[in-house]
Amino acid sequence: SDVPTQPPSVSVAPGKTARVTCGGNNIGNKPVHWYQQKPGQAPVLVIYYDNDRPSGIPERFSGSTSGNAATLTINRVEAGDEADYFCQVWDTSSDHYVFGTGTKVTVL
Amino acid sequence: QVQLVESGGGVVQAGGSLRLSCLASGFTFSSFGMTWVRQAPGKGLEWVALMWYDGSKKYYVDSVKGRFTISRDNSKNTLYLQMNTLSAEDTAVYYCARETREFSMSYDAFDMWGQGTKVTVSS
Numbered sequence: 001s002d003v004p005t006q007p008p009s010v011s012v013a014p015g016k017t018a019r020v021t022c023g024g025n026n027i028g029n030k031p032v033h034w035y036q037q038k039p040g041q042a043p044v045l046v047i048y049y050d051n052d053r054p055s056g057i058p059e060r061f062s063g064s065t066s067g068n069a070a071t072l073t074i075n076r077v078e079a080g081d082e083a084d085y086f087c088q089v090w091d092t093s094s095d096h097y098v099f100g101t102g103t104k105v106t107v108l
Numbered sequence: 109q110v111q112l113v114e115s116g117g118g119v120v121q122a123g124g125s126l127r128l129s130c131l132a133s134g135f136t137f138s139s140f141g142m143t144w145v146r147q148a149p150g151k152g153l154e155w156v157a158l159m160w161y162d163g164s165k166k167y168y169v170d171s172v173k174g175r176f177t178i179s180r181d182n183s184k185n186t187l188y189l190q191m192n193t194l195s196a197e198d199t200a201v202y203y204c205a206r207e208t209r210e211f212s213m214s215y216d217a218f219d220m221w222g223q224g225t226k227v228t229v230s231s
Contacts, residue, residue: 030215031215031216031217033216033217035153035218037153042221042222043145043203043218043221044221045208048208048219049217054219084152086152088153088155088217088218090214090215090216095167095214096167097143097158097167097214098155099145099154099155100152101152102152102153
């Protein structure tokens with residue numbers, strides 16, 4: 001199965017906007033989900049079905065998809081947003097769930 | 109309280125076996141698909157296996173097919189992962205997680221995760 005590709009790292013200043021991309025064949029045609037993982041902790045779902053937020057996730061987190069890419073956007077970045085972020089899709093060609101390669105977001 | 113608690117991890121020699129358990133509480137376990145996800149030291153997340161809410165379908169990542177078996181006992185609110193013929197590449201923290209929607213048939217997200225159980229395979 002194809003592993004969605006993500007940039008290894010994204011750096012952003014506090015108060016600015018961070019964008020994390022997730023690329024793969026026809027990703028825009030599949031539901032995309034996003035997770036935040038801080039060191040030593042289990043992942044937390046932050047965006048599901050492209051742009052829905054679970055309860056408790058700030059409105060600063062949003063998602064979008066277009067063509068062969070999905071994007072997680074974090075507005076007004078805070079120090080507490082520093083974490084690894086993973087996208088996840090269902091790969092219909094292999095009947096597998098698959099996670100993206102992961103992106104470390106660093107708040108400067 | 110809604111939670112998932114994994115157990116069963118430990119140190120095992122290459123070629124050995126382990127059975128992981130995931131005890132669910134606070135929700136109707138039999139209505140949700142459940143999955144195992146692992147994370148090797150310093151690496152990303154890797155999906156391992158999925159079982160539908162009713163046990164009618166199971167899916168595995170290619171690297172564990174024929175070695176790992178996912179199962180569930182809805183009467184005990186427990187998910188299992190039987191791991192056989194373990195190798196060093198299976199060393200990871202193993203998480204169980206719940207699909208978001210009741211009666212989901214894949215394509216879903218995972219909205220609840222356990223704290224993970226560590227598996228170390230020594231060679």
